[in-house]
Every structure is written in structure tokens, then in C-alpha cells.
Amino acid sequence: MxxxxxxxxxxxxxxxxxxxxxxxxxxxxxxxxxxxxxxxxxxxxxxxxxxxxxxxxxxxxxxxxxxxxxxxxxxxxxxxxxxxxxxxxxxxxxxxxxxxxxxxxxxxxxxxxxxxxxxxxASPEPVLARGELRIDLHQRRVTIQDTEIRLSPKEFDLLRTLAEHGGQVVTQRRLLLAGWGDPSADAQYLRTYIALLRQKLEADPSEPRLILTEPGVGYRLDV
The missing domain is CATH 3.40.50.2300 (Response regulator)
Structure with missing residues (x-):
């Protein structure tokens, strides 16, 4: 450093x-x-x-x-x-x-x-990578070990926001803004979509190692 x-x-x-x-x-x-x-x-x-x-x-x-x-x-x-x-x-x-x-x-x-x-x-990159996870920002395509993971547009927007802040906590308000365009939207929507992302991306969704919860604050993509 x-x-x-x-x-x-x-x-x-x-x-x-x-x-x-x-x-x-x-x-x-x-x-x-x-x-x-x-x-x-x-x-x-x-x-x-x-x-x-x-x-x-x-x-x-x-x-x-x-x-x-x-x-x-x-x-x-x-x-x-x-x-x-x-x-x-x-x-x-x-x-x-x-x-x-x-x-x-x-x-x-x-x-x-x-x-x-x-x-x-970091300079803006068209592809963000975290281990075997790759997020193509231009093609809006996500792969794990070269296997494509189908995400809805809202799921992709949330994952992209987490990836762009890789390793740093993103507040619920910022994620609600990214996903719903409204930082005051119901946080239950966000929790539901985070659970969906974990189902698709985590080896064990009940013990997430990729998308981590910062209680009462937001979420962090572990890098």
C-alpha cells in the first residue's frame, strides 16, 4: 500500500x-x-x-x-x-x-x-470477477465456473451494485434505489431478492459466504 x-x-x-x-x-x-x-x-x-x-x-x-x-x-x-x-x-x-x-x-x-x-x-471494467463468479456488465450475464446463472433484471441490478462496492457494505437504501428506484421502498422486497440471489449463487444459501449481511445496515459482497 x-x-x-x-x-x-x-x-x-x-x-x-x-x-x-x-x-x-x-x-x-x-x-x-x-x-x-x-x-x-x-x-x-x-x-x-x-x-x-x-x-x-x-x-x-x-x-x-x-x-x-x-x-x-x-x-x-x-x-x-x-x-x-x-x-x-x-x-x-x-x-x-x-x-x-x-x-x-x-x-x-x-x-x-x-x-x-x-x-x-480500479478502472471501470466490463467484467467483474470474484473467484469463479463473473459478472459481465455489458451483456448483463453472470457465470459461475463458466455456467451461466439466469438472473432477473432486478436480481442483476442488485448484484451489480454489490459488486461495484466489492468488499464494502452497501446500505439497504442504496440497494433499494438500485433495484426499485426508491430508497424508501419496503425493505422486505430487498430481503426477498437477496434470498433469491443466494439460492442461485451460494453453495449453501443457509450459510452464505458470498453475499454477507451487515445487520441493520445492509449487505456486503465478500471479496
Whole structure:
């Protein structure tokens, strides 16, 4: 890994713990202790990725996500002690790429960073692959071990949305928008179609290993 990473967190202990680990992985590390300095540093330093705490002294971190998103070319991973599902959903719907609970393990955080970096650096591809699963975006064709899997148009749209966020959680609202064009549609529709996708794609739908549930938040395509 390499690039420029910004930690926006008012806890010096978090910065002290993360800086040597990130530096050892090739990142140039920047830090800011409040939202105002964080947005300014993200813009001036042209960072590639932001680790964003929600409990900042001058702002709720969720309020910074749209401003950071306007900078462009960066990924946002929220790291916060707010474990409520509503907080996670709100942050992800605001534009965050992922969410990690405090306290977190360094290995988990580094894995999330690698996933965000891959997605950030990936060029648009007509075919998305995950192991034996291949999703042809142009032909709207899905195969597993070269065997075509017949999906309905709505099933394909949901799978494509998950694949385009490969490894990162996609909220129910985003999936409802992708499948039904209405983020306030009944979530039961989504659960039904996720179950149909698992029946077609998982070796054991009762123990899914491909399409994972993030309880109360949404779903993730495991990569």
C-alpha cells in the first residue's frame, strides 16, 4: 500500500497508535483534530483516503462526509465508537465507503483500507470477477465456473451494485434505489431478492459466504 492518508480524530492516542503502522505500510500520514482542519488538510494535501471519527469537537463527522466527497478522488472510512446501526447507516448513506467500530483490530482496519484502495484505484471494467463468479456488465450475464446463472433484471441490478462496492457494505437504501428506484421502498422486497440471489449463487444459501449481511445496515459482497 502507498499514498496519502488523513486521520481526522481528536484522540491523540488513536493517531499515535495508527501513524507508525500506516507509515510502515508505505502511507504518508496526515492528522487533524477537528473537522475544519480535516477538510482543509484533505484538500491541500490531496489525500487518497480519510479515516474519519464522528465525535469531533467542532462538528459531527457525518456532516463532513459530503464536503470530503466533493474533493473527489478519495475514500472515506469512518472509525467511531458510535455502534448504533442508525449512525452507521447515516454515515454510509452520506457517502462514506466503509465503517469500522472502535475499538478495532489493526488487521481488520488494514484489510478495510486495502479494499478501499483497490476500489479507488480500479478502472471501470466490463467484467467483474470474484473467484469463479463473473459478472459481465455489458451483456448483463453472470457465470459461475463458466455456467451461466439466469438472473432477473432486478436480481442483476442488485448484484451489480454489490459488486461495484466489492468488499464494502452497501446500505439497504442504496440497494433499494438500485433495484426499485426508491430508497424508501419496503425493505422486505430487498430481503426477498437477496434470498433469491443466494439460492442461485451460494453453495449453501443457509450459510452464505458470498453475499454477507451487515445487520441493520445492509449487505456486503465478500471479496
Amino acid at each position: 502507498s499514498g496519502r492518508i488523513l486521520i481526522i480524530d481528536d484522540e491523540p492516542a488513536i493517531v499515535r497508535a495508527l501513524e507508525p503502522v500506516l507509515s510502515a505500510h508505505g502511507w504518508q500520514v496526515f492528522a487533524a483534530g477537528n473537522g475544519r482542519d480535516g477538510v482543509r488538510t484533505a484538500r491541500e494535501a490531496a489525500v487518497d483516503l480519510v479515516l474519519l471519527d464522528l465525535g469531533l469537537p467542532d462538528a459531527d463527522g457525518k456532516e463532513l462526509i459530503p464536503a470530503l466527497g466533493l474533493i473527489g478522488g478519495l475514500a472515506i472510512i469512518v472509525i467511531s465508537a458510535r455502534h448504533q446501526e442508525a449512525e452507521k447507516v447515516a454515515a454510509l448513506d452520506a457517502g462514506a465507503d466503509d465503517y469500522v467500530d472502535k475499538p478495532f483490530g489493526i488487521d481488520e482496519l488494514m484489510a478495510r483500507i486495502r479494499t478501499a484502495q483497490r476500489r479507488l484505484g
